Amino acid sequence: MLLNRKTLSEIIVGNHKVIGFWGAPPRQDLEKASKRFDGATFFDLDVFYDAKKSGAVPDAFCHIIRNCVDNAIVLGDRLHCVVAATGPEKCDAGRFAARLVEEVTGVEVVVTVNESRNDPDAPLLCESRGSLKKRIIRTMEAIIEPLTSDEQHQATADRCEPTHGFWGTPPHPIEVLDLFLQTTHVFGWTRCVEQGRPADLDLETAVPDGLPIVFFSQGFCAKSMLAKHLAHKHRGMYVDVHDTLSAATMAKIEAFIRLSRVKT
Amino acid sequence: MKFGDAGSSWSKLFSAGDDSVKIVPTRELSAGDLRFDWGTGHTARNRSKRFENDLIALSSGALALVDDDNFTVLDLGSRDAKLVAFAGRRPVKLDWSVGCASATGATLEMLGKFYDIDWDAIEIEDKWTPVTCGTYAIERIMDQVSAGESATKAIGRFVHGLARNCFDFTGKPDKLYLSGGFTLNRPFVEVLRRYTEVALMGRTVPLAGLWFLARDENPEIGEIPKALLEKTTERH
Missing domain, CATH: 3.40.50.11890 (Rossmann fold)
Structure with a gap:
């Protein structure tokens, strides 16, 4: 395909x-x-x-x-x-x-309907170092065109310790992702897709303790309920974006990333 | 080394070696070619070698000046409100009300000029005007004045409503560190203290933040100058 x-x-x-x-x-x-x-x-x-x-x-x-x-x-x-x-x-x-x-x-x-009850695949792109935008776009492309074995080896070799996390679906506008560092791990629904279990609520809500995470929700998406709850539970930052990325939202994400960086 | 916090109405300027912070109307900067080595604020981006967004400058200053592990800072100026809250000195809430700007200082400054208000004469009652938008507030105040109310009382109700909104916006903390031009507005501070303990930080927290960020990169610039601390350590 x-x-x-x-x-x-x-x-x-x-x-x-x-x-x-x-x-x-x-x-x-x-x-x-x-x-x-x-x-x-x-x-x-x-x-x-x-x-x-x-x-x-x-x-x-x-x-x-x-x-x-x-x-x-x-x-x-x-x-x-x-x-x-x-x-x-x-x-x-x-x-x-x-x-x-x-x-x-x-x-x-x-x-x-994708019940996806197979064993979860490895979260390769979600945990590798590199442009967050590119990794998330490639994760979505992999629904049709799975990673080649070269890409899998590269992602495994590029695995990094996270300084931050991004939780959520691929956002609109996608440029939100340009604000994040290369050492950002991916959680939430995007990770579920890479692991082949997009309906797995347990996997979708699993995040590590202590990692500063931006919990992103698309405006008017029902997942905002999860994002807000998880941000509160894990002391992360809840961000809700609708049509455009405002200067205030950009500033919030930039500030959160700068001020909460985990030293690796 | 020049530092600038250029807001919508007022700009706070400081050069290494100065005895004090200069505060000038931002419109006076527009025509000039003043450049900052480190800048923050709405109108500083294009005149700064290094620009830091307002939340980063405010947070950096607050973290350097406040020793508490858990604390909340509200910066209320002419155009907008900025909020940073820390738990274990890690940011847990960052917010910036850019969209509805008119509920803050610019509205009050305009109202003060329009009605020729002596701010010390403002009366704060238990009643408040429950509006979040300054345009509606102006309409409400004009209605009240037309109906025979004194401007000082009508504006007092608006100030009271503004303080309540700020208290809600900040998540109703037991203690609030207040930064920005509103630290100088006696009625506002007085009524905010009905809701929470208020520590005043003056107008130079973002500038102090820029200094600390510059010092992280170049320790040779030394300790923070007194001029940036005098107002920031003010307590009432």
């Missing part, structure tokens, strides 16, 4: 349709879709591509879900189908968005 890394407009004017997906659907469902559509490439609808606002989702709503819906609507008949994560590994909004996209676009939506 291959991930399509083109822009929305390139796909619209191109000759090839894509398979849209959001969240972390079960691998067998992704493979089934790939087979049905002759190896068509996959396009991650969670990602912000500056799609025109469809207005189908209220303004006061999770920006990631809005990305999923607006991207699907803009792509319309350029989609073979959408493989949608709709179970506890995503959120109720994933389930609602699946219905909405099917009704608005007429595109087939394959509703999936």
